[in-house]
Amino acid sequence: MFFRWDxxxxxxxAPIVPTLGPVHPHVLTVDLFEDTLRAAVTDRSFLHYDKDRRWSSEKDETVLRRDVVHRPDHTLIPTLTRxxxxxxxxxxxGHRDGVVDQAAELAAKLAAVHDAGNARVVRPLGPETGSPRGTRIQLQDFTARLCPDPKGPVRPVTDWPAVVQGTFAPFAEAMAADGLAFLHARMQADRCGPVLAAVVADRIVGAIGPMEVRPDAIGCPQLLPQYFAVLPEARGQGLGRVLWRAAMHWGQSHGAAYQLLQTEVGGPSDRLCRSEGLTCLGFSRTTRA
Incomplete structure (x- = not known):
């Protein structure tokens, strides 16, 4: 065993694991960290519970196992993306002063070694962090309360009439910066779960998806993260909240026990999730080395 759990x-x-991202606290074990190291030396293969398996046949980000620093008061785990x-x-x-500086020094050195153009430090921070910045990790627990169908003008894209479905392409192009163009390509290739769409005047103005449930590291069903966007001109009408609640209803009704979300602190999605009563598990702050 490489890591000492004590x-x-x-x-x-915060429950963040390199290459996997945020995980539910119930799967945060030393075995999970050991798995990430084993996967790093198996030709970039996925762990069977890695949520990114749905997007690619080969793991892009891998752990630089030989360069891991593991000490009683801090641990530095470098990864490489090509x-x-x-x-x-x-x-x-780690809690001690200087751990970020040490991580930045290691990142810069390894970026030079591997001819990588970018060097970053990812700093997990607890939920008690004051004046947080970066990304908030939020937990939606489907076992804690019911997520009723919000009704409203939301249904799977394929359930709308053909003339409405045809408006998804221009919507996706307009919201390409939010990942909707990529999602549309996956939809056209029939390589993802259903996508929920909000419609106004026979035009798609918002979407969330794909809707997929897969087991986590201990077999607990997890609603996987989605792309989520509403056209700027359609905001302020509550459509984002209706879309999000429809997605939560879908997840609960399809057997998911929970979902983890990452939201930019202070952003629209962050404010929505906070107002919906999700549990904050901590933060992730990424800085240049």
């Missing part, structure tokens, strides 16, 4: 566990202020110019990220776990 060293690592106290430093896990996409674009390449990125080295160092996940900095």
């Amino acid at each position: 060293w690592l566990r106290p430093a896990l202020t 996409r674009g110019r390449g990125t080295v990220k160092v996940f900095a776990y």
Whole structure:
């Protein structure tokens, strides 16, 4: 076993695992971290519970196992992504002063070694963090309360008339920056679950999807993250909230026990999730090395 749990566990202020991202606290074990190291040396293969399996046949981000720093008071886990110019990220776990600086130094060094154009530090922070920045990790627990159907003008894209379905392409193009063009391509290739769409005057103005439930590391059914967007001119009418509640209703009715969401602190999705009573599990702050 590579990791000592009595060293690592106290430093896990937020449930973030390299290459996997946020995980439910009930799966946060030393075995999960060991799995990420094993996957790093198996030709970039996925762990069977990795949510990113739905997007690619090959793992893009891998752990630089030989460069992991594991000490009693801090752990640094570097990863490498070859996409674009390449990125080295160092996940900095630990409470002591200077852990971010040490992680930044390691990230810059490894970026040079691997000819990567970007070097980053990912700093997990606890839910008690004051004046947080970055990304908030939120938990929707489907076992805690009912998520009723919000009704409203929302249904799966394929359930709308053909003339309405035809408006998804221009909507997706307009919201490409939010990932909807990529999602549309996956839909056309029939390689994702259903996508829910909000319609006004026979035109798609908002969408959330794909809707998919898969088991996590201990077999608990998890509603996977979705792309979520509403056209700027259609905002302020409550359509985003109706879409989100429809997605939560879909997840609960299809057997999901929970969903983890990452929202930009202070952004529209963050405010929506906070107002819907989700539990904050902590934060993730990414900075340049």
